[in-house]
Amino acid sequence: MGITVVEVTKKFGDFVALDDVSVAIPEGSLTALLGPSGSGKSTLLRVIAGLEEPDGGQVLLGDDDVTHQPARARGVGMVFQHYAAFKHMTVWENVAFGLKVRKRPKPEIANRVHELLELVQLEGLAKRYPAQLSGGQRQRMALARALAVDPEVLLLDEPFGALDARVRKELRAWLRRLHDEVHVTTIIVTHDQEEAMEVAGQIVVINQGRVEQVGTPRELYDSPANEFVMSFVGPVNKIGDTFVRPRDISLSLEPDGESTEAMVERVVHLGFEVRAELVRDDGQHLLAQLTQEEAQALELERGLIVYVKPSRQTVFTR
Amino acid sequence: MTAKHALRFGALGYLALLLLLPVGLVFYRTFEHGFHPAWAAVTNPQAQHALWLTLIIAAIAVPANTLFGVVLAIALVRHRFPGRGLVNAVVDLPLALSPVVVGLALYLLYGTGGWLGGLAGHGIKILFALPGMTLATIFVSLPFVVREVVPVLREIGTDQEQAAETLGAAPFTTFRRITLPAIRWAVGYGVVLTTARAIGEFGAVSIVSGRIEGKTETLPLYVQSQFEGFNTTGAFAACVVLALIALATVLAMRMFRPNDASLAMPFGGRGGSAGTAVLTRFGRRKGYGAESNVVKEEA
Numbered sequence: 001m002g003i004t005v006v007e008v009t010k011k012f013g014d015f016v017a018l019d020d021v022s023v024a025i026p027e028g029s030l031t032a033l034l035g036p037s038g039s040g041k042s043t044l045l046r047v048i049a050g051l052e053e054p055d056g057g058q059v060l061l062g063d064d065d066v067t068h069q070p071a072r073a074r075g076v077g078m079v080f081q082h083y084a085a086f087k088h089m090t091v092w093e094n095v096a097f098g099l100k101v102r103k104r105p106k107p108e109i110a111n112r113v114h115e116l117l118e119l120v121q122l123e124g125l126a127k128r129y130p131a132q133l134s135g136g137q138r139q140r141m142a143l144a145r146a147l148a149v150d151p152e153v154l155l156l157d158e159p160f161g162a163l164d165a166r167v168r169k170e171l172r173a174w175l176r177r178l179h180d181e182v183h184v185t186t187i188i189v190t191h192d193q194e195e196a197m198e199v200a201g202q203i204v205v206i207n208q209g210r211v212e213q214v215g216t217p218r219e220l221y222d223s224p225a226n227e228f229v230m231s232f233v234g235p236v237n238k239i240g241d242t243f244v245r246p247r248d249i250s251l252s253l254e255p256d257g258e259s260t261e262a263m264v265e266r267v268v269h270l271g272f273e274v275r276a277e278l279v280r281d282d283g284q285h286l287l288a289q290l291t292q293e294e295a296q297a298l299e300l301e302r303g304l305i306v307y308v309k310p311s312r313q314t315v316f317t318r
Numbered sequence: 319m320t321a322k323h324a325l326r327f328g329a330l331g332y333l334a335l336l337l338l339l340p341v342g343l344v345f346y347r348t349f350e351h352g353f354h355p356a357w358a359a360v361t362n363p364q365a366q367h368a369l370w371l372t373l374i375i376a377a378i379a380v381p382a383n384t385l386f387g388v389v390l391a392i393a394l395v396r397h398r399f400p401g402r403g404l405v406n407a408v409v410d411l412p413l414a415l416s417p418v419v420v421g422l423a424l425y426l427l428y429g430t431g432g433w434l435g436g437l438a439g440h441g442i443k444i445l446f447a448l449p450g451m452t453l454a455t456i457f458v459s460l461p462f463v464v465r466e467v468v469p470v471l472r473e474i475g476t477d478q479e480q481a482a483e484t485l486g487a488a489p490f491t492t493f494r495r496i497t498l499p500a501i502r503w504a505v506g507y508g509v510v511l512t513t514a515r516a517i518g519e520f521g522a523v524s525i526v527s528g529r530i531e532g533k534t535e536t537l538p539l540y541v542q543s544q545f546e547g548f549n550t551t552g553a554f555a556a557c558v559v560l561a562l563i564a565l566a567t568v569l570a571m572r573m574f575r576p577n578d579a580s581l582a583m584p585f586g587g588r589g590g591s592a593g594t595a596v597l598t599r600f601g602r603r604k605g606y607g608a609e610s611n612v613v614k615e616e617a
Contacts, residue, residue: 078484084477098485
């Protein structure tokens with residue numbers, strides 16, 4: 001079911017969390033709400049879930065205006081950053097909760113819970129309590145619990161934020177596969193641009209309660225609408241009014257007409273990728289991104305003088 | 319002797335001198351002339367009526383304060399309403415006020431010429447009767463459940479309740495299935511403290527009861543009247559009954575304060591539940607699940 005947010009405004013006291021926000025989330029898509037802390041992305045998710053009531057505007061699920069419906073009537077599945085596991089219930093009871101409050105027959109509940117625990121690979125842990133699970137397992141349990149009631153939409157609020165980097169990466173890939181299987185319209189809130197790009201088909205960039213840009217990961221990276229998006233969706237060099245991605249800085253050992261001289265301050269090896277921190281004569285710092293082969297060909301090391309030239313740059317008119 | 323031993327013996331000696339010795343003496347004096355006189359002293363009709371009355375008052379006051387305490391704790395933690403700060407402060411009033419003041423206040427309110435003194439003319443007897451004594455007991459034992467439950471409610475936060483809501487649970491279902499299990503230890507502990515206070519209350523009840531022997535005399539009042547009447551065996555024997563009730567209460571309290579072993583298993587450190595408030599009180603805060611330590615980023 002598609003989600004339409006129309007001119008939603010939400011204030012907390014004097015703080016404007018959402019300022020006239022309109023977004024359309026296509027049915028079956030996996031959309032990321034991306035923005036820095038305090039940008040309003042979580043508030044937008046909570047407005048869609050029905051956990052916050054907007055001060056103005058409308059929320060539609062499919063064609064139904066649900067703006068004033070309580071969360072329990074909306075048929076959304078929600079996953080929270082800190083799992084919100086029911087601590088006094090076993091994994092099995094956690095997943096069964098939504099079905100039990102809907103008073104489904106017992107055999108149906110048993111089947112469904114079994115099916116979901118299999119889906120999230122927790123079959124063997126059904127009798128455990130949340131405290132006996134790892135963070136990643138807890139979050140998979142929370143996901144199974146949200147999916148148990150066959151939600152029309154699945155809302156994930158920084159679901160991997162409390163996990164360590166390796167588990168986070170695994171779960172992202174797993175979520176992506178899960179979405180391909182289940183096809184439920186999904187929104188994931190994140191402040192991590194890499195996570196958004198890796199998981200989502202569509203990204204909504206939010207800043208200071210406003211939507212800055214909506215697009216595919218590629219569109220955001222290649223044609224950012226403004227400075228904010230440009231610098232938020234990836235590393236960037238700001239030289240005066242122009243913006244250059246580190247990847248678009250080419251280095252050579254010989255000067256040509258357009259290049260400028262710079263000294264290598266630091267070289268960081270990240271496996272296949274190499275990052276070079278440079279400083280120009282005029283004190284301008286630059287970050288360049290190279291492949292390992294390129295770095296080897298240049299014999300890049302601290303103190304080396306190189307000639308830099310942006311191969312591609314962006315200027316935003318204000 | 320190491321400093322650790324000195325500390326230990328010091329603490330034990332202090333407790334022995336101030337608590338165990340006097341209470342022990344009460345036991346000793348009670349059974350000084352054998353078991354029979356003591357038994358006779360607590361089984362006479364006046365003593366039995368006092369015990370009965372004490373239990374009836376506790377049986378009304380404790381459930382009333384438990385219900386009220388849980389509702390008020392939820393209102394204070396989960397809702398914003400005008401006067402919330404005032405209510406929060408007023409809840410502690412019974413702890414700060416001398417019980418004599420409570421008794422006198424009720425006396426002024428319901429006594430002849432008091433605002434509600436006219437009730438007596440309509441056959442509703444408050445003062446010098448069970449209702450007044452119960453009101454006084456409710457008043458002095460009011461804060462315990464609230465004060466136990468509030469920190470636990472804060473600790474568990476709203477995530478679980480909101481998750482239940484998105485899963486389709488109505489507010490009362492969420493309370494019954496999610497909130498109540500999470501605060502049950504705190505409620506239990508509060509009930510134990512409330513019971514102890516309700517059974518032992520002397521000052522406030524003394525004033526509103528009028529101390530009519532065999533009619534409005536609770537067990538603590540009975541002790542006083544026997545003592546004043548030079549029936550020391552009767553007074554001490556009743557003291558022993560009170561002390562035994564207190565002992566049972568302390569044991570119940572131990573049950574509601576999970577030990578370290580139980581922290582490790584199912585309900586364990588699991589924040590919120592169990593002894594969060596209790597452990598904090600005893601400075602032994604430990605054993606939380608990792609998630610409770612994480613600071614929330616966005617509201």
